[in-house]
Amino acid sequence: MSLVTYFARLLFQFREKSIQxxxxxxxxxxxxxxxxxxxxxxxxxxxxxxxxxxxxxxxxxxxxxxxxxxxxxxxxxxxxxxxxxxxxWPGKFKWFAKSSGTTNDKSKFIPVSNDSLKKNHLKAGRDLLSVYLSNYKKSNLFDGLALALGGSKQLASYKNNKDVFTGDISAILLKNLPLWVKMLRTPSIDVALMPDWEKKLSLMAKITSNQNITSLSGVPTWTIVLIKEVLKITGKKNILEVWPNLELFIHGAVSFVPYENLFKELIPSKKMRYLETYNASEGFIAFQDNPDIKxxxxxxxxxxxxxxxxxxxxxxxxxxxxxxxxxxxxxxxxxxxxxxxxxxxxxxxxxxxxxxxxxxGRTKHFINAFGEELIVENSDMAISNTCKLLSMSFYNYSAAPIFITGEKRGAHEWIIELENLPDNKKEFSKTLDKELRKVNSDYDAKRFKDIALKEPKTHFVGEGFFDFWLKTKKRLGGQNKVPRLSNNRKHIDDMLKYIKQFQ
Structure with a gap:
């Protein structure tokens, strides 16, 4: 155990009693x-x-x-x-977290007070590390650097008001992190908050490929892209050949279930630990205190x-x-x-x-056009199980209803981004349908003898499709996420315009 890890343990140890x-x-x-x-x-x-x-x-x-x-x-x-x-709230606000928008505007502005930073965001981060070190006495987490893949909205004044700053919650946190935390993370703040995600990922890969990375944190989708970029630069087969001391991935924003197998391929180590967090612009709400417990x-x-x-x-x-x-x-x-x-x-x-x-799921992200009440938890599980059964890996998906018109029955229409396009597309579609019926009894009832719902209509696209689509909307990177389920066809009809070049 290095001196850094030893002193880090002492620093976090006092929190254990409070956590209990x-x-x-x-x-x-x-x-x-x-x-x-x-x-x-x-x-x-x-x-x-x-x-x-x-x-x-x-x-x-x-x-x-x-x-x-x-x-x-x-x-x-x-x-x-x-x-x-x-x-x-009493007083003025200096910080506002800028997150994905609403029907009324392109962005939401969430107030972040100094009280919330102290009592919530920073405190929860310390407690997560305290719990982790308590669970893993032999951890060498602080012997290397934490690679944090945050957002891209740099802090900027709001409408020329120099006393008010808006940006990603990650940018606000970076400005308020203790000095010792800043010393143990990578890359630099300037690189971490670069607005161009393609340039940022490329530069991050070059910088970190020569560093001792012991932990990763970020959204699974973007972390996969970064890892693949590092492997491309170094010519290595898996990331442990580049970062042999990597032991922890702290993830959030989207379900990890669909990405689990792909991460195990990229990081082939039984000692690798994965911890889920629920850390929103509005507050740090929950974290996984034990990777063996759901x-x-x-x-x-x-x-x-x-x-x-x-x-x-x-x-x-x-x-x-x-x-x-x-x-x-x-x-x-x-x-x-x-x-x-x-x-x-x-x-x-x-x-x-x-x-x-x-x-x-999200209160606005579901499909219930036919009484099937399909939520993201269901669809994530179904597509994850499908990929496991067919030995495939996927990156993302989006689904929406095909509404009943005249004598035509309804269905769900899916766009699925896979690492490799399937040889047997019909088999994938049928397996997905079966898995959806297993995880959602309402969907199963509506699919009975095709009375209310037909088998899903599926489109398969290659790697990079959803990033391309987000880019067309000027929403690439950060907290911007692909809408996985929609109860209308607004998003999927727009996506369908671009799929041919990825098939």
Whole structure:
């Protein structure tokens, strides 16, 4: 063990007792956070409007304060963006995380206060490393560098307001990281935040191919592209020939299930560990505390008060009332002035001792044109199983309904990007259909004898298709993601214009 790793262990060791406390007493910590949010945020303009400072219980909070979407809340955020103070939280905001847009605008601007940075984002990052080092006593994580593949939206002033900066949450975090963390990461901030993703990946590959990389963090799709670029430059067969001390990949943003086999090919080591995180612009919500256990541990003492909205009944409860395997839309109240805010994700609980969650999809990303209620969790699992059965690897996909017209029955239409195009396309389509029927009983019922749904219509495209499509929309890189499921044909009809050159 090097001196760096030894001192890192000492630094993180003090957090272990605190982590165990919130794991054992999550409800009490949630109550304390709610009261703290009420006491601090109640003095804001928004707080006074709903008399938040008079609230004493969760029941009052539930009745008095409205549930909001981004579109509902944007007028308050816009005032804050313009430099007004005490609108949604005491004081002014310097930072706004810029993330993928809504129906009203190209981008969302999520306020990020210094309180949230301290109590949530940075604290959760420390705790993730504390848990990891506690689990793996022989880890040499800090003997090398952490390669972080973040976003590309550099910090810029908002409409010439020099006191307000917008950009990717990763850019905001880079500006606020402790010095010792900056010293242990790569590449430089200038390279990490380059706006041109193609140039950035190429430069990152050149820089890091000669460094001792012990951990990776980022979105699986972009990490695969980076690893392949490093292999191309070095001429090596797998990444362990370049980074022999690589031991950890911290991933998030999309499900890892479909990419697992491909990562095992690129990193052929039984000692390699994979940890999932749920780290959004709005807050660091959960992380996988044990790679052998499915699901992520909900962070109940990290500056967020959670509520859970039943996807079907729309009933809302706090953490004490949640049920295992029930699907909820996640609501958050934070130290950045977000009040009962629908983040747009759906989750379910896999356990309650401790509270472990699984992201099941987006509130707007699903197909339910025929009552099949297909969510991203289903489609990810089905396509992953299909690829395993047929010994194939895929990069991405997008699916949407083919609506019933006249006597023509409905179906789902898929565009699937594979590492290699299948020799037997019909076999792939039939296998995918079977796997979808296995994971979703409603889909299975609608497929019975083709009464409501026909077999999926599939298009297969080569590597790079979805990156090309995102580029045509000026959305390549960062937090921009391919819409995997859509309940309308807006995206897929546009994608179909470009598929011939990738077939």
């Amino acid at each position: 406390k919130f794991i054992k007493n999550p409800i009490e910590y949630q109550k304390d956070i709610l009261l703290e949010l009420i006491n601090q945020g109640g003095t804001s303009e928004y707080g006074k409007r709903y008399e938040i400072d008079n609230i004493k219980t969760y029941e009052q909070f539930n009745k008095q304060v409205p549930v909001v979407n981004y579109e509902d809340f944007f007028p308050q955020i816009e005032k804050t963006l313009r430099g007004n103070k005490n609108i949604i 699901g992520m541990m909900l962070l109940t003492n990290h500056g967020i008060f959670y509520e859970f909205e039943d996807v079907y009944t729309k009933g809302i409860c706090d953490l004490s009332k949640v049920k295992i395997n029930k699907e909820y839309a996640l609501l958050m109240t934070t130290f950045s002035g977000l009040w009962r805010y629908r983040i747009g994700d759906t989750i379910k609980f896999l356990s309650i001792e401790p509270y472990r969650i699984l992201i099941t």
